[in-house]
Amino acid sequence: MKKITVKNREEFTYYLFLYLKNEDEEKFREEFLELHPTDQNEIFKLMSNEKRKRVYKYVTAREFADIFSGLQHYEQKMVFSELDDSYALEMLNELPADEITDFFSEIPEHISQYLLEKMDKTEADNIKHLLSYKENTAGSLMTTEFVTVLPSQTVSEILERLRMEGTDAETIYYLYVTNDTGKLTGVVSLRELITASLNEKAEKIMKEQIISVSPLADQQEVSKVIKDYDFLAVPVVTSNGKMLGIVTVDDILDVIEEETSEEIGEISAVKGALDLEVSSMEATKKRLPWLILLLFIGMFTAGLISSFEATIAEVAMLAVFIPLIADMAGNTGTQSLAVVVRGLALDKFDRTKVFRLLKRESFTGLMMGIICGILVSIIALLIPQGNVILGLIIGTSLFVTILFSTVSGTVIPLIVHKFKIDPAVASGPFITTINDIIGLLTYFSIATALLHYL
Amino acid sequence: MKKITVKNREEFTYYLFLYLKNEDEEKFREEFLELHPTDQNEIFKLMSNEKRKRVYKYVTAREFADIFSGLQHYEQKMVFSELDDSYALEMLNELPADEITDFFSEIPEHISQYLLEKMDKTEADNIKHLLSYKENTAGSLMTTEFVTVLPSQTVSEILERLRMEGTDAETIYYLYVTNDTGKLTGVVSLRELITASLNEKAEKIMKEQIISVSPLADQQEVSKVIKDYDFLAVPVVTSNGKMLGIVTVDDILDVIEEETSEEIGEISAVKGALDLEVSSMEATKKRLPWLILLLFIGMFTAGLISSFEATIAEVAMLAVFIPLIADMAGNTGTQSLAVVVRGLALDKFDRTKVFRLLKRESFTGLMMGIICGILVSIIALLIPQGNVILGLIIGTSLFVTILFSTVSGTVIPLIVHKFKIDPAVASGPFITTINDIIGLLTYFSIATALLHYL
Numbered sequence: 001m002k003k004i005t006v007k008n009r010e011e012f013t014y015y016l017f018l019y020l021k022n023e024d025e026e027k028f029r030e031e032f033l034e035l036h037p038t039d040q041n042e043i044f045k046l047m048s049n050e051k052r053k054r055v056y057k058y059v060t061a062r063e064f065a066d067i068f069s070g071l072q073h074y075e076q077k078m079v080f081s082e083l084d085d086s087y088a089l090e091m092l093n094e095l096p097a098d099e100i101t102d103f104f105s106e107i108p109e110h111i112s113q114y115l116l117e118k119m120d121k122t123e124a125d126n127i128k129h130l131l132s133y134k135e136n137t138a139g140s141l142m143t144t145e146f147v148t149v150l151p152s153q154t155v156s157e158i159l160e161r162l163r164m165e166g167t168d169a170e171t172i173y174y175l176y177v178t179n180d181t182g183k184l185t186g187v188v189s190l191r192e193l194i195t196a197s198l199n200e201k202a203e204k205i206m207k208e209q210i211i212s213v214s215p216l217a218d219q220q221e222v223s224k225v226i227k228d229y230d231f232l233a234v235p236v237v238t239s240n241g242k243m244l245g246i247v248t249v250d251d252i253l254d255v256i257e258e259e260t261s262e263e264i265g266e267i268s269a270v271k272g273a274l275d276l277e278v279s280s281m282e283a284t285k286k287r288l289p290w291l292i293l294l295l296f297i298g299m300f301t302a303g304l305i306s307s308f309e310a311t312i313a314e315v316a317m318l319a320v321f322i323p324l325i326a327d328m329a330g331n332t333g334t335q336s337l338a339v340v341v342r343g344l345a346l347d348k349f350d351r352t353k354v355f356r357l358l359k360r361e362s363f364t365g366l367m368m369g370i371i372c373g374i375l376v377s378i379i380a381l382l383i384p385q386g387n388v389i390l391g392l393i394i395g396t397s398l399f400v401t402i403l404f405s406t407v408s409g410t411v412i413p414l415i416v417h418k419f420k421i422d423p424a425v426a427s428g429p430f431i432t433t434i435n436d437i438i439g440l441l442t443y444f445s446i447a448t449a450l451l452h453y454l
Numbered sequence: 455m456k457k458i459t460v461k462n463r464e465e466f467t468y469y470l471f472l473y474l475k476n477e478d479e480e481k482f483r484e485e486f487l488e489l490h491p492t493d494q495n496e497i498f499k500l501m502s503n504e505k506r507k508r509v510y511k512y513v514t515a516r517e518f519a520d521i522f523s524g525l526q527h528y529e530q531k532m533v534f535s536e537l538d539d540s541y542a543l544e545m546l547n548e549l550p551a552d553e554i555t556d557f558f559s560e561i562p563e564h565i566s567q568y569l570l571e572k573m574d575k576t577e578a579d580n581i582k583h584l585l586s587y588k589e590n591t592a593g594s595l596m597t598t599e600f601v602t603v604l605p606s607q608t609v610s611e612i613l614e615r616l617r618m619e620g621t622d623a624e625t626i627y628y629l630y631v632t633n634d635t636g637k638l639t640g641v642v643s644l645r646e647l648i649t650a651s652l653n654e655k656a657e658k659i660m661k662e663q664i665i666s667v668s669p670l671a672d673q674q675e676v677s678k679v680i681k682d683y684d685f686l687a688v689p690v691v692t693s694n695g696k697m698l699g700i701v702t703v704d705d706i707l708d709v710i711e712e713e714t715s716e717e718i719g720e721i722s723a724v725k726g727a728l729d730l731e732v733s734s735m736e737a738t739k740k741r742l743p744w745l746i747l748l749l750f751i752g753m754f755t756a757g758l759i760s761s762f763e764a765t766i767a768e769v770a771m772l773a774v775f776i777p778l779i780a781d782m783a784g785n786t787g788t789q790s791l792a793v794v795v796r797g798l799a800l801d802k803f804d805r806t807k808v809f810r811l812l813k814r815e816s817f818t819g820l821m822m823g824i825i826c827g828i829l830v831s832i833i834a835l836l837i838p839q840g841n842v843i844l845g846l847i848i849g850t851s852l853f854v855t856i857l858f859s860t861v862s863g864t865v866i867p868l869i870v871h872k873f874k875i876d877p878a879v880a881s882g883p884f885i886t887t888i889n890d891i892i893g894l895l896t897y898f899s900i901a902t903a904l905l906h907y908l
Binding site for chain 1: 488490492613616617626627644645648649650651652663665680681682683684686703704706707708710711714715717718719721722732733734735737738741742744745746748749752753755756759760763764766767770771772773774775776777778780781782784785786788789791792795796799800813814815816817818821822825826829830833839856882883886887890894
């Protein structure tokens with residue numbers, strides 16, 4: 001396995017492309033197959049249609065499976081359409097069940113149905129079962145390739161079996177002890193197996209109290225278990241104790257990445273449009289609807305202000321502080337939103353915690369509101385056209401704005417989460433707009449009331 | 455190892471607390487020590503001062519090490535101050551070097567110096583060495599407890615050694631083949647070792663091309679290597695090939711969490727204040743400075759508008775669209791910012807990519823600007839006091855605002871990243887303010903120029 005560094009990547013790529021061009025199959029295979037799959041993958045992605053076709057010829061379906069499994073879904077779809085049926089099927093047979101399932105859930109159903117019919121029956125049944133789980137659950141993440149041992153097997157028997165048979169399992173670092181009905185009764189880590197004496201039985205060294213997840217558990221919960229317990233894999237077990245599969249830590253790393261993008265999308269209203277690789281047409285198509293929606297929501301704020309047009313016509317100075325109120329509403333609300341979104345992602349919430357958080361955020365908003373309110377009043381006194389009344393108006397409004405924004409930035413995402421509404425409703429810009437309206441309403445109401453003192 | 459679920463946690467806690475209260479050491483030890491350290495930890499955190507003191511008496515320093523290592527830094531500091539010297543030192547000796555280092559970098563230097571003098575000399579030297587690495591580098595993350603084997607050792611010799619000696623190593627799933635000068639020459643995974651024939655030599659089955667990181671590598675780079683290659687650990691190696699330690703995947707899970715909080719902090723100006731557990735006083739202390747800073751920056755925008763007071767006094771209607779322009783500036787800028795921040799986190803950037811992204815975002819901004827600009831012009835025509843000129847003013851301004859905001863939301867974080875300026879400068883609110891200023895400046899400039907047509 002050769003290592004590619006940033007420095008020599010271009011060189012590697014250059015030579016590999018040259019071999020392809022010269023149709024030097026032997027040289028290509030020799031150099032290419034020695035690379036780590038991740039590097040093979042990176043180089044494969046740079047290839048033209050023609051070069052890719054040559055790769056399918058030079059590299060066996062079995063060898064190609066590793067490359068395929070590292071591609072993004074949209075790349076997989078493109079590549080898959082270039083493969084002939086028998087090559088594609090042979091390659092699929094090499095892939096772990098969870099990856100096939102992942103891929104199948106992305107392609108049209110008639111194609112996946114067709115492939116399932118052509119595939120090995122046991123494997124096909126397996127995948128059909130996995131496909132029946134909802135996206136983002138432990139069931140859809142798990143792989144069914146794991147190692148089981150019997151309670152009565154000894155350490156040396158197990159080691160001998162692993163040595164002789166090898167294994168297709170995704171990890172052999174945990175061995176799952178199941179009885180004849182498939183019920184999970186214990187777990188032995190390979191570490192424990194290696195350090196146990198050779199004639200010890202599995203049932204003697206296994207841990208009997210097993211930390212597992214249900215196939216219906218949300219991926220966030222699975223990720224939390226693996227992170228909290230520093231596991232390399234967690235077993236997926238039905239309510240009656242039957243073991244279905246395992247979710248491994250490398251799958252969780254991908255889950256975490258996905259969830260982070262979701263969190264950030266939530267705060268910044270770019271849900272599902274964080275990809276760097278899409279065209280500007282694609283990016284526009286994903287982001288523009290949000291902007292248009294926000295534009296219409298923004299018209300509400302405009303409508304609100306227009307009802308105070310008479311006030312503004314009398315004291316134009318008042319318009320000066322509109323962006324200040326609006327921006328502070330946005331800033332404070334987003335701070336609270338970020339706290340809650342991050343908190344929900346780390347799954348730290350029960351009733352007591354929600355209550356404690358609400359209390360904390362309210363007090364925080366109160367203190368920040370008082371201090372910023374006083375500060376801005378003083379500034380309003382000091383500026384050229386400033387006076388006490390202006391200070392009072394803007395100070396009070398800012399206080400209300402900050403207090404309200406902190407609370408709404410906390411409560412709205414919590415409600416959305418609790419009632420499983422689309423989290424986008426709680427995204428930054430929406431909360432900002434609500435806070436804007438409250439802030440500006442307060443501002444202009446007080447201003448209109450005190451107009452003849454200004 | 456017993457499993458605690460949400461359902462039985464309270465019951466477990468109740469009984470354990472009862473045993474402590476009744477000073478029933480035997481019962482407490484029996485039940486408590488059978489729990490997974492993560493669960494021991496959760497229950498320990500709920501204990502009063504008095505109960506904790508009893509735990510230190512009932513549980514040996516060796517056993518307590520696991521609990522200690524799962525605590526947050528601030529909890530570790532509190533607990534540590536409650537331990538007597540010999541217990542504390544014995545416990546430290548049980549902890550992996552990377553965790554001691556982590557803890558020592560959080561406590562006053564005179565205390566860590568004192569402890570280092572009292573500790574076992576080899577371990578102390580080890581930790582001094584680790585402490586010399588800058589925070590967030592591979593060197594500061596790594597642990598020095600790993601398994602090395604000699605090239606000439608056979609599979610059965612290595613297995614025998616692991617079985618006899620056991621090991622304190624953080625992972626035994628990779629065995630590192632080093633020659634007599636400590637130079638890393640190969641890696642054997644335990645999986646390969648298990649499936650190899652017993653009399654094979656390590657040098658025969660090892661992978662010679664090793665993917666490693668430098669001790670100075672940023673934690674983000676380390677995390678990327680582990681994620682991309684699906685590793686359980688990566689060796690940390692000096693430029694002359696000497697192996698210093700390993701970084702394991704569970705450390706990386708913590709790194710990713712930390713980096714995510716940073717990303718979100720960047721977008722929402724709550725840097726370092728996302729913790730749910732702090733008091734409102736603490737939260738205010740961390741978040742208020744940002745708000746005050748943003749308040750002062752907001753005064754610039756106010757100042758800018760005040761220079762157009764005469765225009766507003768003449769056509770009060772113009773004030774109505776101030777929040778719309780300001781909010782759209784914020785929304786568009788934040789979308790681009792989120793794309794870049796996420797992209798930088800996943801480390802996908804070289805010169806070509808930066809250029810491509812800039813081009814894409816500019817086009818995206820152009821298209822979104824044109825469409826939103828036309829839309830808002832039409833709306834401005836349709837509202838009661840609307841007319842063509844107002845439509846022209848607001849449409850053009852919104853177009854400029856969206857185009858500029860998309861570009862600035864892309865360029866500013868990239869510049870900040872490139873020149874390693876504090877990323878907070880590129881946070882959402884700061885970019886929003888700049889975009890506000892440009893948007894409103896355009897709006898009022900055009901409005902002032904076309905004033906006598908309105």
